[in-house]
């Protein structure tokens with residue numbers, strides 16, 4: 001270990017893509033569980049999944065257009081993903097109005113539409129490589145460039161600032177929506193802001209971790225930390241720690257063993273979750289024993 | 293805050309709960325809602341707070357139709373029960389500081405002290421007794437600097453000492469011209485504070501008396 005470690009560090013110093021990937025990874029490791037906590041409490045997991053698939057459609061449309069118009073303008077497919085993702089939240093609201101008792105239908109409809117559009121535009125785009133489409137599904141963090149890192153950094157910074165400013169309102173909303181409204185918080189606006197942030201997070205991270213692994217990064221670290229947390233703040237901080245451990249260890253392992261980063265990180269997150277579950281079980285048994 | 297209710301009628305789908313309820317409260321007046329379980333005390337409170345929708349022209353705060361108020365200001369509410377729809381950990385201190393948008397100051401500490409919350413201030417809410425949790429809910433409502441305070445059966449599950457503490461808090465608020473509406477089965481509790489009683493019964497009829 002001691003002998004091989006420098007080569008990872010060395011590569012970090014010498015190999016630009018790895019450095020970019022790690023910076024982007026550390027941002028995701030921080031922002032994903034932060035957003036994920038609110039997603040879990042506000043029961044938005046399904047929306048997150050839906051938006052990631054719809055955002056994928058946006059990215060594929062973006063690629064299609066950028067190939068088509070390559071000599072006119074240069075479109076970054078991510079922006080198209082962001083646009084679709086935000087648009088998707090409004091379409092969900094619009095569709096909800098049609099179904100009183102089956103509100104989740106609106107999401108299933110959008111999800112199907114997203115997958116269908118993605119398939120269509122991938123097929124329509126000439127010369128798209130399989131490695132690129134695999135990247136969209138499972139992530140291709142090693143292919144991030146300076147621009148992507150910049151977008152990730154700015155997005156992360158904006159989300160942090162938003163969270164810092166509205167932390168109390170967010171906690172209020174999460175704990176008791178009715179009371180939040182009565183106490184004068186603009187719940188509708190805050191809810192909208194949270195959904196838009198979620199949409200942006202999803203589409204910015206889409207290229208890095210892939211549509212299939214986004215939920216893993218948003219949800220799994222938080223599922224582990226709520227089992228052992230005592231307070232709101234502590235639960236979120238613990239989730240961030242778990243998430244960063246998975247990211248950094250995941251980078252190292254996948255570098256050493258030549259494994260896909262996204263999958264490795266997601267599996268490490270699940271491993272931590274399993275460990276926490278085991279810990280909770282053992283602690284329970286221990287407490288019971290010491291009581292009798 | 294002045295509260296006016298004009299001919300409020302409310303029914304859940306079929307069943308008429310409130311039939312043509314009207315009353316007026318001036319700032320600093322104290323109304324006790326009485327009536328057996330299921331007669332509509334909580335329903336009336338929810339109508340006042342826009343948790344349930346009422347027609348235009350039925351409820352006014354300081355002469356403004358509540359349907360025209362975008363965001364309430366200075367309204368405090370202690371619900372009969374809070375729906376915990378998730379298992380996310382949260383402590384008493386987090387509930388209270390998040391309900392207080394300013395930085396903690398003397399007023400904040402006064403509210404916490406007056407209700408005796410300090411001993412469990414750092415605890416996770418799942419470890420609280422029913423009465424302790426009730427006190428947290430009362431404190432949360434007070435932190436909003438209410439001009440109108442609405443409490444739905446706040447005395448359930450709290451001990452005599454806390455009851456007295458709550459009484460003293462309400463007494464002080466009344467002196468400061470805060471309008472108070474409280475629903476309770478414990479009419480003795482609010483006897484000396486009450487300006488009016490509003491009694492509801494099963495067939496949606498009500499009666500108001502001093």
Ligand SMILES: Nc1ncnc2c1ncn2[C@@H]1O[C@H](COP(=O)(O)OP(=O)(O)O)[C@@H](O)[C@H]1O
Nearest residue numbers: 304305309327328329330331332333334335336
């Ligand atoms: N969401 C609801 N849907 C239908 N009926 C309801 C609902 N909430 C309360 N009720 C009914 O309305 C009546 C009044 O309830 P409530 O206002 O809670 O009474 P109280 O607070 O006086 O005990 C009860 O008969 C109850 O069953």
Ligand SMILES: [Mg+2]
Nearest residue numbers: 333334372444
């Ligand atoms: Mg009730």
